[in-house]
Amino acid sequence: MLEVQGLQVSYGAVKAVRGIHFHLKAGELLCLLGANGAGKSSTLKAIAGVQKASNGSLWLDGQDLSGARPEQIARAGIAVVPETRDVFPDMSVLENLQLGAWLHRRDTAGNKVRLEELYARFPPLAQRRHQAAGTLSGGEQQMLSIARALMSRPRLLLLDEPSLGLAPAISQQIFALIAQLKSQGLGILLIEQNVQQALQIADRALVMRLGQIVLQGTAAEVAQQNLSAQYLGEQPCNL
Numbered sequence: 001m002l003e004v005q006g007l008q009v010s011y012g013a014v015k016a017v018r019g020i021h022f023h024l025k026a027g028e029l030l031c032l033l034g035a036n037g038a039g040k041s042s043t044l045k046a047i048a049g050v051q052k053a054s055n056g057s058l059w060l061d062g063q064d065l066s067g068a069r070p071e072q073i074a075r076a077g078i079a080v081v082p083e084t085r086d087v088f089p090d091m092s093v094l095e096n097l098q099l100g101a102w103l104h105r106r107d108t109a110g111n112k113v114r115l116e117e118l119y120a121r122f123p124p125l126a127q128r129r130h131q132a133a134g135t136l137s138g139g140e141q142q143m144l145s146i147a148r149a150l151m152s153r154p155r156l157l158l159l160d161e162p163s164l165g166l167a168p169a170i171s172q173q174i175f176a177l178i179a180q181l182k183s184q185g186l187g188i189l190l191i192e193q194n195v196q197q198a199l200q201i202a203d204r205a206l207v208m209r210l211g212q213i214v215l216q217g218t219a220a221e222v223a224q225q226n227l228s229a230q231y232l233g234e235q236p237c238n239l
C-alpha cells in the first residue's frame with residue numbers, strides 16, 4: 001500500500017532521516033519506534049508532505065506521491081494525527097469534526113453518515129458535540145483529533161504519539177481504539193514511546209536510531225529484543 005524508498009529529511013546541516021526504505025501493507029499496523037530525536041516524526045511529516053523530503057520517493061497504491069503537497073497527499077487517502085493534536089479549542093467538537101471533512105465538503109449526506117458513525121464509535125464526542133473542544137480532557141481531545149482525521153475517510157492513518165501525556169487508563173482506551181480501527185481494515189503507521197502497548201497491537205515494527213532503521217520485524221520478533229538498552233536510550237521499556 002505505502003512504499004517509502006530512500007527517504008531523507010534534513011534541517012540545514014541536521015540529517016534527521018538518512019535514506020530509509022520501508023513499506024506498509026493494506027490494513028497493516030506498522031509501529032515506528034526509537035529514542036527521542038531518532039527521526040520518527042520527521043519520517044511521518046515527510047510522508048504527510050508537511051516536511052519536504054530532501055530525497056526519496058513515496059508511493060501509495062501505485063500512485064507516485066514523491067514531493068506532493070499535503071493536500072494532494074490527503075486526497076490520495078492519507079490522514080495525519082500530529083503529536084500536538086491540534087484541535088481548535090474555541091470551536092465545538094462538531095465544528096472540529098466538520099473541518100475534517102473538507103476533502104468531501106460537497107458530500108453533505110455522506111459527511112452526515114460519517115459523523116454519526118464516528119459519534120457511535122466515540123460516545124464521549126457525541127455527548128459533548130456542542131461543547132468547546134478546549135474544555136475536553138486530554139484523552140477526549142486525542143479522540144477528537146483521531147475522529148477528525150477519520151472524517152476525511154482515509155485509507156492510511158499516520159499517528160504521532162497518540163498516548164503522549166495521557167493517564168495509563170486513558171492511553172489504554174486509545175490503544176484499544178487504534179486496534180479497532182486496524183481490525184476494520186485501516187492501514188496505520190503509529191509512532192509510540194509506549195513500546196509495550198504499541199507492540200501488543202502492531203503487526204510489524206521498525207526501530208529507528210540516528211535517522212536510520214536499525215531493526216525491523218514482526219511485533220513479536222521486535223518485542224523479544226532488548227530495545228531499551230540498545231535503541232531507546234533512557235526510555236523505559238518493560239519488555
Ligand SMILES: Nc1ncnc2c1ncn2[C@@H]1O[C@H](COP(=O)(O)OP(=O)(O)OP(=O)(O)O)[C@@H](O)[C@H]1O
Pocket residue numbers: 011014015016034035036037038039040041042043
Ligand atoms: N524543525 C526542526 N528544525 C531543526 N531540527 C529539527 C527539526 N525537527 C526535528 N529536528 C531534529 O531532527 C532530528 C530528528 O527529530 P524527530 O523529531 O524527527 O525525531 P523523533 O524520533 O520524532 O523524536 P521525538 O520523539 O523527540 O519527536 C533531531 O535531531 C531533531 O532535533
